[in-house]
Amino acid sequence: MNLTTKFDKTFLLETEKQKLDILTLISSRIQKAKEDKSLINFDPIDYKGVIVADDEIIIFRKPSMFNPSRDLGKISLTLTSKFDRTLIQAKFQPFHWIYKYNIISLLFALMFITLMMLLFDRSNSAILIVVSAWLIFPTILYLMIIVNRYQLKKYLQNFLEDLDIREKLQPTLVWQKTG
Numbered sequence: 001m002n003l004t005t006k007f008d009k010t011f012l013l014e015t016e017k018q019k020l021d022i023l024t025l026i027s028s029r030i031q032k033a034k035e036d037k038s039l040i041n042f043d044p045i046d047y048k049g050v051i052v053a054d055d056e057i058i059i060f061r062k063p064s065m066f067n068p069s070r071d072l073g074k075i076s077l078t079l080t081s082k083f084d085r086t087l088i089q090a091k092f093q094p095f096h097w098i099y100k101y102n103i104i105s106l107l108f109a110l111m112f113i114t115l116m117m118l119l120f121d122r123s124n125s126a127i128l129i130v131v132s133a134w135l136i137f138p139t140i141l142y143l144m145i146i147v148n149r150y151q152l153k154k155y156l157q158n159f160l161e162d163l164d165i166r167e168k169l170q171p172t173l174v175w176q177k178t179g
Contacts, residue, residue, distance in 0.1 A: 007095075007145045011153075011169040013088040013160070019055070019079045022086060025163055026052055045162045055079045061155060071151035075159075090156055090169060094148040106137060 015022075026047075033047035051058040057077040063070045073094040080087040110133055117126045157169065 007149065009092045009149055009153075011090045011092075013090065013165070013167050013169050014082070015086050015088065015165045015167050016084070017086055017163075017165060018084075019081045019086045022079060022163060022165075023052060023057075026050065026057060029162075045159050059156070059159065061152065071148050071155060073148060073152050075152055075156050077156075088160075088165075092149055092152045092156075094145050094152060103141065106141070110134060110137060 029045075029047045030050055030052065049060040049062075051060070055078060057079070059075040059077070061071050061073055061075070063072060071094070073092065076091045076093070078089040078091075080089070113133065114130045117130050153169065160166075
């Protein structure tokens with residue numbers, strides 16, 4: 001488990017809608033979104049960022065110029081037919097590979113600031129600034145991940161409601177081999 005998969009979360013959902021009906025509905029809405037040439041999308045669900053591949057639906061979310069506070073990440077939905085029902089496994093991946101580089105850049109900046117502060121100013125206030133920087137910045141990064149994951153979950157619930165799937169997401173435990 002590495003840094004980018006540590007904050008992934010998986011949910012399960014069972015619905016009465018058939019898998020083929022869900023895929024057909026999503027494909028038609030994707031086609032309708034591609035035909036729409038307007039620059040600003042006022043719909044709550046942006047089907048331009050949805051990709052359907054076999055039994056998997058991938059939703060990419062990223063901020064835009066008109067909505068800079070939009071969540072960033074990927075939602076993967078895996079559909080499995082189960083008699084007269086469909087099992088949907090949703091995996092949230094908040095952020096993506098660029099987040100790892102942001103963390104590394106932040107750590108280098110913090111190390112550089114720490115080194116400069118301790119070399120040129122050994123007062124109590126300098127040490128207090130360094131300690132607070134090492135406590136505040138990682139906390140903000142962690143809270144950003146939590147908020148982003150929550151926004152992805154809310155977006156997925158809106159996406160499913162748009163498809164007339166009203167069941168609630170249930171958290172699941174995903175066991176991974178370590179080593």
